[in-house]
Amino acid sequence: MPKPHPNTSERLLHEGLRLLSQQGLRGVTLGKLAEHVGMSKSGVFAHFRSIEDVQIALLEHTAQSVAPVIIEPALRASEGLPRLEAFMHAWFGWTARAGLPGGCPVAAAMFELDDVEGPVREKVLELEVGWRKLLRLQIDDAMRLGHLDSGLDPDQLVFELCGIYLCHHVSLRFVRDPSADTRAQRALASLIERSRPARS
Amino acid sequence: MPKPHPNTSERLLHEGLRLLSQQGLRGVTLGKLAEHVGMSKSGVFAHFRSIEDVQIALLEHTAQSVAPVIIEPALRASEGLPRLEAFMHAWFGWTARAGLPGGCPVAAAMFELDDVEGPVREKVLELEVGWRKLLRLQIDDAMRLGHLDSGLDPDQLVFELCGIYLCHHVSLRFVRDPSADTRAQRALASLIERSRPARS
Protein backbone atom coordinates (compact mmCIF):
# COMPACT_ATOMS: atom_id res chain seq x y z
CA MET A 1 0.00 0.00 0.00
CA PRO A 2 2.04 2.93 -1.27
CA LYS A 3 1.91 6.17 0.66
CA PRO A 4 3.92 8.35 -1.72
CA HIS A 5 4.89 11.80 -0.63
CA PRO A 6 3.56 14.04 -3.37
CA ASN A 7 7.12 15.12 -4.10
CA THR A 8 8.97 11.82 -3.86
CA SER A 9 9.15 11.39 -7.62
CA GLU A 10 10.51 14.87 -7.97
CA ARG A 11 13.13 14.23 -5.32
CA LEU A 12 14.13 11.02 -7.07
CA LEU A 13 14.57 12.88 -10.35
CA HIS A 14 16.39 15.73 -8.68
CA GLU A 15 18.88 13.58 -6.77
CA GLY A 16 19.18 11.18 -9.69
CA LEU A 17 20.10 13.98 -12.06
CA ARG A 18 22.78 15.17 -9.64
CA LEU A 19 24.19 11.65 -9.52
CA LEU A 20 24.00 11.31 -13.31
CA SER A 21 25.77 14.60 -13.80
CA GLN A 22 28.62 13.61 -11.51
CA GLN A 23 28.97 9.89 -12.13
CA GLY A 24 27.48 9.14 -15.52
CA LEU A 25 24.82 6.58 -16.37
CA ARG A 26 26.73 3.69 -14.83
CA GLY A 27 27.10 5.61 -11.59
CA VAL A 28 23.35 5.82 -11.06
CA THR A 29 22.35 2.70 -9.12
CA LEU A 30 19.25 1.93 -7.13
CA GLY A 31 21.30 1.73 -3.95
CA LYS A 32 23.02 5.11 -4.34
CA LEU A 33 19.80 6.76 -5.41
CA ALA A 34 18.02 5.33 -2.36
CA GLU A 35 20.77 6.60 -0.09
CA HIS A 36 20.71 10.11 -1.50
CA VAL A 37 16.96 10.35 -1.25
CA GLY A 38 16.77 8.71 2.17
CA MET A 39 14.65 5.67 1.49
CA SER A 40 15.06 1.95 0.84
CA LYS A 41 16.29 0.49 -2.42
CA SER A 42 12.98 -1.24 -2.98
CA GLY A 43 11.16 1.96 -2.25
CA VAL A 44 13.07 3.59 -5.09
CA PHE A 45 12.47 0.64 -7.34
CA ALA A 46 8.72 0.88 -6.77
CA HIS A 47 8.77 4.08 -8.81
CA PHE A 48 10.33 2.47 -11.89
CA ARG A 49 10.08 -0.67 -13.95
CA SER A 50 13.82 -1.25 -14.30
CA ILE A 51 17.14 0.50 -13.97
CA GLU A 52 16.93 1.35 -17.69
CA ASP A 53 13.64 3.05 -16.93
CA VAL A 54 15.43 5.13 -14.27
CA GLN A 55 18.11 6.13 -16.78
CA ILE A 56 15.58 7.14 -19.40
CA ALA A 57 13.55 9.12 -16.86
CA LEU A 58 16.71 10.95 -15.78
CA LEU A 59 17.64 11.75 -19.37
CA GLU A 60 14.17 13.13 -19.96
CA HIS A 61 14.54 15.16 -16.77
CA THR A 62 17.86 16.47 -18.13
CA ALA A 63 16.07 17.71 -21.23
CA GLN A 64 13.52 19.50 -19.07
CA SER A 65 16.23 21.05 -16.91
CA VAL A 66 17.72 22.62 -20.00
CA ALA A 67 14.69 24.77 -20.72
CA PRO A 68 15.01 27.36 -17.93
CA VAL A 69 18.79 27.75 -18.16
CA ILE A 70 19.32 27.65 -21.92
CA ILE A 71 16.21 27.82 -24.03
CA GLU A 72 14.17 30.45 -22.19
CA PRO A 73 17.02 32.95 -21.83
CA ALA A 74 18.05 32.42 -25.45
CA LEU A 75 14.53 33.01 -26.71
CA ARG A 76 14.63 36.47 -25.14
CA ALA A 77 17.37 37.47 -27.59
CA SER A 78 16.18 38.76 -30.94
CA GLU A 79 15.76 36.29 -33.76
CA GLY A 80 18.69 35.37 -35.99
CA LEU A 81 22.34 35.69 -35.13
CA PRO A 82 21.79 37.30 -31.69
CA ARG A 83 19.65 34.38 -30.67
CA LEU A 84 22.13 31.82 -32.02
CA GLU A 85 24.86 33.50 -29.99
CA ALA A 86 22.59 33.57 -26.94
CA PHE A 87 22.00 29.84 -27.32
CA MET A 88 25.73 29.18 -27.43
CA HIS A 89 26.54 31.37 -24.46
CA ALA A 90 23.78 29.76 -22.44
CA TRP A 91 24.93 26.30 -23.53
CA PHE A 92 28.53 26.65 -22.33
CA GLY A 93 28.69 25.58 -18.70
CA TRP A 94 24.91 25.21 -18.36
CA THR A 95 25.12 22.46 -15.74
CA ALA A 96 26.65 24.80 -13.16
CA ARG A 97 23.89 27.35 -13.76
CA ALA A 98 21.33 24.56 -13.41
CA GLY A 99 22.79 23.85 -9.96
CA LEU A 100 24.25 20.49 -10.99
CA PRO A 101 27.46 19.35 -9.32
CA GLY A 102 28.93 17.66 -12.42
CA GLY A 103 29.08 17.79 -16.18
CA CYS A 104 26.64 17.50 -19.07
CA PRO A 105 24.82 14.16 -18.87
CA VAL A 106 24.20 14.03 -22.61
CA ALA A 107 27.80 14.68 -23.59
CA ALA A 108 29.06 12.05 -21.16
CA ALA A 109 26.40 9.54 -22.21
CA MET A 110 27.36 9.84 -25.87
CA PHE A 111 30.85 8.62 -25.07
CA GLU A 112 29.52 6.02 -22.65
CA LEU A 113 27.04 4.53 -25.11
CA ASP A 114 29.03 4.55 -28.35
CA ASP A 115 28.60 0.82 -28.74
CA VAL A 116 25.79 0.04 -26.33
CA GLU A 117 22.54 -0.67 -28.17
CA GLY A 118 19.14 -0.32 -26.57
CA PRO A 119 16.48 2.15 -25.44
CA VAL A 120 18.85 4.25 -23.31
CA ARG A 121 21.07 4.88 -26.31
CA GLU A 122 17.99 5.79 -28.35
CA LYS A 123 16.94 8.30 -25.72
CA VAL A 124 20.34 9.98 -25.70
CA LEU A 125 20.33 10.05 -29.49
CA GLU A 126 16.89 11.67 -29.45
CA LEU A 127 18.16 14.42 -27.14
CA GLU A 128 21.30 15.04 -29.20
CA VAL A 129 19.46 15.10 -32.51
CA GLY A 130 16.80 17.37 -31.05
CA TRP A 131 19.40 19.78 -29.76
CA ARG A 132 21.23 19.87 -33.09
CA LYS A 133 17.94 20.60 -34.83
CA LEU A 134 17.30 23.47 -32.46
CA LEU A 135 20.70 24.96 -33.27
CA ARG A 136 20.04 24.38 -36.96
CA LEU A 137 16.78 26.36 -36.73
CA GLN A 138 18.60 29.35 -35.27
CA ILE A 139 21.14 29.18 -38.09
CA ASP A 140 18.37 28.99 -40.70
CA ASP A 141 16.77 32.10 -39.20
CA ALA A 142 20.08 33.93 -39.15
CA MET A 143 20.70 33.05 -42.80
CA ARG A 144 17.19 34.08 -43.83
CA LEU A 145 17.62 37.40 -42.04
CA GLY A 146 20.96 38.03 -43.74
CA HIS A 147 22.94 37.75 -40.52
CA LEU A 148 24.87 34.75 -41.84
CA ASP A 149 26.07 34.00 -45.36
CA SER A 150 23.26 32.46 -47.38
CA GLY A 151 25.78 30.17 -49.06
CA LEU A 152 26.97 28.36 -45.97
CA ASP A 153 26.13 24.79 -45.07
CA PRO A 154 24.04 25.07 -41.89
CA ASP A 155 24.74 21.51 -40.73
CA GLN A 156 28.43 22.12 -41.10
CA LEU A 157 28.07 25.09 -38.78
CA VAL A 158 26.12 22.95 -36.31
CA PHE A 159 28.96 20.42 -36.38
CA GLU A 160 31.58 23.03 -35.63
CA LEU A 161 29.51 24.61 -32.84
CA CYS A 162 29.16 21.20 -31.21
CA GLY A 163 32.93 20.78 -31.41
CA ILE A 164 33.48 24.02 -29.54
CA TYR A 165 31.01 22.93 -26.86
CA LEU A 166 32.67 19.55 -26.37
CA CYS A 167 36.20 20.91 -26.20
CA HIS A 168 35.04 23.61 -23.80
CA HIS A 169 33.50 20.91 -21.61
CA VAL A 170 36.67 18.84 -21.56
CA SER A 171 38.95 21.84 -21.05
CA LEU A 172 36.83 23.32 -18.28
CA ARG A 173 35.78 20.26 -16.35
CA PHE A 174 38.42 17.63 -17.01
CA VAL A 175 41.61 19.56 -17.80
CA ARG A 176 40.47 22.41 -15.53
CA ASP A 177 42.13 24.94 -17.78
CA PRO A 178 41.29 28.45 -16.51
CA SER A 179 41.31 29.76 -20.07
CA ALA A 180 38.60 27.34 -21.25
CA ASP A 181 35.85 29.96 -21.25
CA THR A 182 37.94 32.51 -23.11
CA ARG A 183 39.03 29.95 -25.69
CA ALA A 184 35.47 28.82 -26.34
CA GLN A 185 34.28 32.41 -26.74
CA ARG A 186 37.13 33.16 -29.10
CA ALA A 187 36.52 30.05 -31.18
CA LEU A 188 32.83 30.93 -31.40
CA ALA A 189 33.52 34.52 -32.36
CA SER A 190 35.90 33.62 -35.16
CA LEU A 191 33.63 30.87 -36.46
CA ILE A 192 30.74 33.31 -36.64
CA GLU A 193 32.95 35.99 -38.16
CA ARG A 194 33.84 33.79 -41.10
CA SER A 195 30.18 32.76 -41.49
CA ARG A 196 28.94 36.32 -42.04
CA PRO A 197 27.66 37.41 -45.43
CA ALA A 198 30.51 37.81 -47.89
CA ARG A 199 30.06 41.15 -49.71
CA SER A 200 30.42 44.76 -48.52
CA MET B 1 54.19 -20.87 -8.26
CA PRO B 2 53.46 -18.78 -11.31
CA LYS B 3 54.01 -20.31 -14.71
CA PRO B 4 53.35 -17.24 -16.85
CA HIS B 5 53.15 -17.67 -20.55
CA PRO B 6 55.64 -15.18 -21.88
CA ASN B 7 52.80 -13.40 -23.66
CA THR B 8 50.12 -13.46 -20.98
CA SER B 9 50.74 -9.86 -19.96
CA GLU B 10 50.52 -8.81 -23.57
CA ARG B 11 47.27 -10.68 -24.03
CA LEU B 12 45.87 -9.04 -20.90
CA LEU B 13 46.77 -5.61 -22.24
CA HIS B 14 45.45 -6.42 -25.70
CA GLU B 15 42.10 -7.77 -24.55
CA GLY B 16 41.84 -5.13 -21.85
CA LEU B 17 42.33 -2.34 -24.36
CA ARG B 18 39.59 -3.81 -26.53
CA LEU B 19 37.27 -3.86 -23.52
CA LEU B 20 38.28 -0.33 -22.52
CA SER B 21 37.64 0.95 -26.02
CA GLN B 22 34.16 -0.54 -26.14
CA GLN B 23 32.97 -0.23 -22.55
CA GLY B 24 34.98 2.55 -20.92
CA LEU B 25 36.95 2.37 -17.70
CA ARG B 26 34.00 1.15 -15.63
CA GLY B 27 33.40 -1.65 -18.11
CA VAL B 28 36.81 -3.18 -17.49
CA THR B 29 36.43 -5.59 -14.58
CA LEU B 30 38.63 -8.44 -13.44
CA GLY B 31 35.91 -10.94 -14.26
CA LYS B 32 35.32 -9.77 -17.83
CA LEU B 33 39.03 -9.47 -18.48
CA ALA B 34 39.55 -13.01 -17.19
CA GLU B 35 36.79 -14.31 -19.41
CA HIS B 36 38.17 -12.64 -22.54
CA VAL B 37 41.65 -13.89 -21.90
CA GLY B 38 40.55 -17.36 -20.86
CA MET B 39 41.83 -17.59 -17.33
CA SER B 40 40.62 -17.22 -13.76
CA LYS B 41 39.86 -13.90 -12.12
CA SER B 42 42.58 -14.45 -9.57
CA GLY B 43 44.99 -15.34 -12.33
CA VAL B 44 44.34 -11.95 -13.88
CA PHE B 45 44.63 -10.24 -10.54
CA ALA B 46 48.06 -11.79 -9.95
CA HIS B 47 49.37 -9.51 -12.71
CA PHE B 48 48.21 -6.29 -11.04
CA ARG B 49 48.09 -4.69 -7.63
CA SER B 50 44.53 -3.38 -7.90
CA ILE B 51 41.85 -2.61 -10.43
CA GLU B 52 43.17 0.95 -10.59
CA ASP B 53 46.52 -0.51 -11.55
CA VAL B 54 44.77 -2.36 -14.40
CA GLN B 55 43.16 0.87 -15.59
CA ILE B 56 46.43 2.79 -15.51
CA ALA B 57 48.24 -0.01 -17.34
CA LEU B 58 45.56 -0.02 -20.03
CA LEU B 59 45.77 3.76 -20.42
CA GLU B 60 49.53 3.49 -20.81
CA HIS B 61 48.97 0.75 -23.38
CA THR B 62 46.57 3.09 -25.20
CA ALA B 63 49.33 5.69 -25.44
CA GLN B 64 51.66 3.10 -26.90
CA SER B 65 49.07 1.93 -29.40
CA VAL B 66 48.83 5.45 -30.74
CA ALA B 67 52.43 5.51 -31.94
CA PRO B 68 52.18 3.18 -34.97
CA VAL B 69 48.81 4.47 -36.20
CA ILE B 70 49.19 8.21 -35.60
CA ILE B 71 52.64 9.40 -34.68
CA GLU B 72 54.82 7.34 -37.00
CA PRO B 73 52.78 8.01 -40.15
CA ALA B 74 52.55 11.71 -39.28
CA LEU B 75 56.29 12.01 -38.80
CA ARG B 76 56.76 10.87 -42.39
CA ALA B 77 55.07 14.07 -43.59
CA SER B 78 57.32 17.07 -43.99
CA GLU B 79 57.71 19.40 -41.05
CA GLY B 80 55.28 22.27 -40.50
CA LEU B 81 51.75 22.46 -41.83
CA PRO B 82 51.90 19.18 -43.82
CA ARG B 83 52.85 17.32 -40.66
CA LEU B 84 50.16 19.05 -38.60
CA GLU B 85 47.58 18.02 -41.19
CA ALA B 86 48.99 14.50 -41.22
CA PHE B 87 48.58 14.33 -37.44
CA MET B 88 44.97 15.40 -37.70
CA HIS B 89 44.11 12.98 -40.49
CA ALA B 90 45.74 10.13 -38.61
CA TRP B 91 43.98 11.16 -35.39
CA PHE B 92 40.45 11.04 -36.80
CA GLY B 93 39.13 7.51 -36.41
CA TRP B 94 42.45 6.11 -35.21
CA THR B 95 40.88 3.39 -33.07
CA ALA B 96 39.50 1.57 -36.09
CA ARG B 97 42.90 1.64 -37.78
CA ALA B 98 44.43 0.30 -34.55
CA GLY B 99 42.05 -2.64 -34.79
CA LEU B 100 40.02 -1.59 -31.76
CA PRO B 101 36.31 -2.41 -31.70
CA GLY B 102 35.22 0.79 -29.93
CA GLY B 103 36.01 4.45 -29.46
CA CYS B 104 38.90 6.51 -28.13
CA PRO B 105 39.62 5.49 -24.53
CA VAL B 106 41.06 8.88 -23.63
CA ALA B 107 38.13 10.88 -24.97
CA ALA B 108 35.65 8.65 -23.15
CA ALA B 109 37.68 8.68 -19.93
CA MET B 110 37.75 12.48 -19.86
CA PHE B 111 33.97 12.56 -19.65
CA GLU B 112 33.91 9.62 -17.24
CA LEU B 113 36.41 11.15 -14.81
CA ASP B 114 35.34 14.79 -14.77
CA ASP B 115 34.80 14.71 -11.04
CA VAL B 116 36.64 11.55 -10.02
CA GLU B 117 39.91 12.34 -8.27
CA GLY B 118 42.79 9.89 -8.05
CA PRO B 119 45.66 8.33 -9.96
CA VAL B 120 43.54 7.15 -12.88
CA ARG B 121 42.36 10.69 -13.54
CA GLU B 122 45.97 11.87 -13.32
CA LYS B 123 47.00 9.31 -15.91
CA VAL B 124 44.28 10.39 -18.34
CA LEU B 125 45.23 14.02 -17.77
CA GLU B 126 48.87 13.20 -18.49
CA LEU B 127 47.90 11.60 -21.81
CA GLU B 128 45.64 14.49 -22.82
CA VAL B 129 48.15 17.18 -21.88
CA GLY B 130 50.91 15.25 -23.66
CA TRP B 131 48.83 14.97 -26.80
CA ARG B 132 47.94 18.66 -26.78
CA LYS B 133 51.64 19.51 -26.39
CA LEU B 134 52.46 17.34 -29.39
CA LEU B 135 49.89 19.20 -31.49
CA ARG B 136 51.24 22.48 -30.18
CA LEU B 137 54.77 21.56 -31.31
CA GLN B 138 53.54 20.95 -34.86
CA ILE B 139 51.81 24.33 -34.84
CA ASP B 140 54.95 26.06 -33.55
CA ASP B 141 56.93 24.47 -36.38
CA ALA B 142 54.36 25.52 -38.96
CA MET B 143 54.41 29.09 -37.65
CA ARG B 144 58.19 29.22 -37.62
CA LEU B 145 58.30 27.94 -41.22
CA GLY B 146 55.77 30.54 -42.31
CA HIS B 147 53.05 27.97 -43.06
CA LEU B 148 50.77 29.48 -40.43
CA ASP B 149 50.28 33.11 -39.42
CA SER B 150 52.95 34.13 -36.93
CA GLY B 151 50.39 36.20 -35.06
CA LEU B 152 48.04 33.41 -34.14
CA ASP B 153 47.62 31.96 -30.68
CA PRO B 154 48.87 28.37 -30.97
CA ASP B 155 46.98 27.09 -27.92
CA GLN B 156 43.80 28.53 -29.34
CA LEU B 157 44.39 26.49 -32.47
CA VAL B 158 45.03 23.39 -30.36
CA PHE B 159 41.69 23.99 -28.62
CA GLU B 160 39.80 24.25 -31.88
CA LEU B 161 41.50 21.17 -33.34
CA CYS B 162 40.48 19.19 -30.26
CA GLY B 163 36.92 20.37 -30.74
CA ILE B 164 36.84 19.04 -34.28
CA TYR B 165 38.21 15.70 -33.08
CA LEU B 166 35.61 15.37 -30.33
CA CYS B 167 32.65 16.29 -32.52
CA HIS B 168 33.90 13.94 -35.21
CA HIS B 169 34.06 11.16 -32.62
CA VAL B 170 30.52 11.79 -31.40
CA SER B 171 29.12 12.22 -34.91
CA LEU B 172 30.84 9.13 -36.28
CA ARG B 173 30.50 6.68 -33.43
CA PHE B 174 27.47 7.81 -31.42
CA VAL B 175 25.23 9.61 -33.90
CA ARG B 176 26.53 7.40 -36.74
CA ASP B 177 26.23 10.25 -39.19
CA PRO B 178 27.68 9.16 -42.55
CA SER B 179 28.87 12.69 -43.21
CA ALA B 180 30.99 12.84 -40.06
CA ASP B 181 34.28 12.34 -41.90
CA THR B 182 33.49 14.95 -44.53
CA ARG B 183 32.38 17.46 -41.91
CA ALA B 184 35.54 17.00 -39.88
CA GLN B 185 37.75 17.41 -42.95
CA ARG B 186 35.86 20.52 -43.98
CA ALA B 187 36.07 22.03 -40.50
CA LEU B 188 39.79 21.32 -40.40
CA ALA B 189 40.39 22.79 -43.87
CA SER B 190 38.60 26.02 -43.10
CA LEU B 191 40.26 26.38 -39.71
CA ILE B 192 43.66 25.99 -41.33
CA GLU B 193 42.72 28.30 -44.17
CA ARG B 194 41.97 31.14 -41.80
CA SER B 195 45.19 30.42 -39.86
CA ARG B 196 47.46 30.94 -42.86
CA PRO B 197 49.75 33.95 -43.06
CA ALA B 198 47.78 37.11 -43.75
CA ARG B 199 49.49 38.88 -46.62
CA SER B 200 49.91 37.47 -50.08
Add this chain to the structure above:
DNA sequence: CCTACCGATCGGTAGG
Protein backbone atom coordinates in the same frame (compact mmCIF):
# COMPACT_ATOMS: atom_id res chain seq x y z
C1' DC C 1 48.59 -19.22 -12.46
C1' DC C 2 44.83 -22.09 -9.76
C1' DT C 3 40.71 -23.18 -6.24
C1' DA C 4 38.15 -21.55 -2.78
C1' DC C 5 36.79 -18.09 -0.40
C1' DC C 6 35.32 -13.00 1.73
C1' DG C 7 32.02 -8.94 2.40
C1' DA C 8 29.82 -5.50 -0.42
C1' DT C 9 26.89 -4.19 -3.91
C1' DC C 10 24.29 -4.95 -8.11
C1' DG C 11 19.25 -5.29 -10.28
C1' DG C 12 15.26 -7.33 -9.09
C1' DT C 13 11.25 -10.10 -6.50
C1' DA C 14 7.79 -11.50 -2.80
C1' DG C 15 4.65 -9.98 0.07
C1' DG C 16 2.68 -6.71 2.63
Add this chain to the structure above:
DNA sequence: CCTACCGATCGGTAGG
Protein backbone atom coordinates in the same frame (compact mmCIF):
# COMPACT_ATOMS: atom_id res chain seq x y z
C1' DC D 1 6.84 2.69 0.63
C1' DC D 2 8.85 -1.18 3.85
C1' DT D 3 11.53 -5.78 5.32
C1' DA D 4 13.50 -9.64 3.78
C1' DC D 5 15.15 -11.95 0.45
C1' DC D 6 17.46 -13.91 -4.45
C1' DG D 7 21.48 -15.05 -7.65
C1' DA D 8 25.14 -12.63 -9.96
C1' DT D 9 29.07 -9.96 -9.91
C1' DC D 10 32.29 -6.75 -7.87
C1' DG D 11 37.43 -6.09 -5.98
C1' DG D 12 40.28 -8.54 -3.27
C1' DT D 13 42.63 -12.38 -0.08
C1' DA D 14 44.57 -17.00 1.48
C1' DG D 15 47.20 -20.46 0.28
C1' DG D 16 49.29 -23.15 -2.78
